Amino acid sequence: MATEKLIVILGATGNQGGSVAEVFLQEPQWRVRAVTRNPASTKAQALAARGAEVVQADLDSPSTLSxxxxxxxxxxxxxxxxGLFGDPANAAKAKGQSLNVWAANHETxxxxxxxxxxARIPTLERFVLSSLSNATKWSRGRYTHVxxxxxxxxxxxxxxxTYPELWNKTSIFQAGFFLSNFVSNPNFQPVMAAHGVAQFVGNLDPDxxxxxxxAEEDTGPIVKSLLQESAGKNVIGYRGWCTxxxxxxxxxxxxxxxxxCIMLPKGQSHVPVPPILGLELDDNWAYCNEFGYEGRDDPTILHPKDLDSSPQLxxxxxxxxxQDxxxxxxxEK
Ligand SMILES: NC(=O)c1ccc[n+]([C@@H]2O[C@H](COP(=O)([O-])OP(=O)(O)OC[C@H]3O[C@@H](n4cnc5c(N)ncnc54)[C@H](OP(=O)(O)O)[C@@H]3O)[C@@H](O)[C@H]2O)c1
Structure with missing residues (x-):
């Protein structure tokens, strides 16, 4: 229908983009274009079966984005x-740089x-970028390795x-700490101690x-709110704001x-951490502990409840x- 609007979703086969696709596939006034590197994948095919237009594009190939x-x-x-850090094919591309430094530069x-x-799309009304806080800036130069x-x-x-006009149409979505980390990431899964107590072990201050x-459920409703209201929002996305x-x-x-909860001293971990990530993760947790995950001194930060059409999560x-x-x-055994 001519009155339908089109949302193009990068990462539509992933957690955040998948949630955005899920929400907009149910919106009769929206059409979904799901972007993937591989339209033949099971996830891409499932999106197509549900009515999404699936297109091939690659963040490494700008013409495909256009x-x-x-x-x-x-x-x-x-x-x-x-994904960049974990792809073995990228190790050779780092050329003497630490792989995480290379991945970060490449991601930028x-x-x-x-x-x-x-910026070159004349029909565009709203751009939503999944970003994270600038740890170097909001820690006032104390944590420069996040x-x-x-x-x-x-x-x-x-x-x-670079693009003030695009930025007038832009809102920022910052994804909070994924709850799925506690289910599937060995660094954050609770550990069952001998006395039958589940221990959340790490370097985050428990208070x-x-x-x-x-992310796979909440991103879509938050992004929908961002599309319903004026641009210029910078929202920290979460369902739970807690210690x-x-x-x-x-x-x-x-x-x-x-x-x-068991808080380990800086530099200590209960599971093996790749040595090249040591500095990055130490800084990451210290930044969250001292300056807030979202950079709590950033005056532009909004919480989901602050949005005009605050999402139900x-x-x-x-x-x-x-979870099982x-x-x-x-x-663990
Ligand atoms: N874990 C956390 O707690 C946490 C918290 C906040 C933010 N984050 C950030 O979340 C991001 C990952 O997001 P996610 O979890 O939603 O994704 P994800 O589930 O890991 O999936 C990655 C998505 O990116 C797409 N993709 C990867 N490389 C691509 C390329 N070169 N061209 C086009 N598409 C590409 C993949 O699509 P195809 O494979 O189909 O091409 C897939 O849909 C990371 O940057 C991470 O830093 C994580």
């Missing part, structure tokens, strides 16, 4: 630092190409400085408030398993209720 964005009324853009270049392509935060923030600054998001201690209590409520307890914790604890 065609993917054609006629878009809205674009949701996301990049994948950990990919996002700049996205911004360049978006590369996967700064990489996104740098592209955001580039867009703001600092953090934003926790079910790790409160999160462990939500875990107990959901699972019936007693839990506790489920709770952390309900997210934990849906026996699998998590079995993996």
């Amino acid at each position: 065609s993917a964005f054609e006629n878009a009324n809205a674009i949701f853009a996301v990049s994948d630092f950990w 270049e990919q996002l700049k190409a996205v911004v360049d392509a978006a 590369y996967h935060f700064d990489s996104k923030a740098k592209a955001e600054s580039y867009g703001k400085e 600092v408030k953090l934003p926790f998001i079910a 790790l201690r409160e999160l462990s209590q939500a875990f107990t409520q959901a699972s019936g398993i007693e839990a506790e 489920d709770s952390v307890v309900n997210y934990f209720r849906k 914790w026996s699998k998590v604890f079995k993996q």
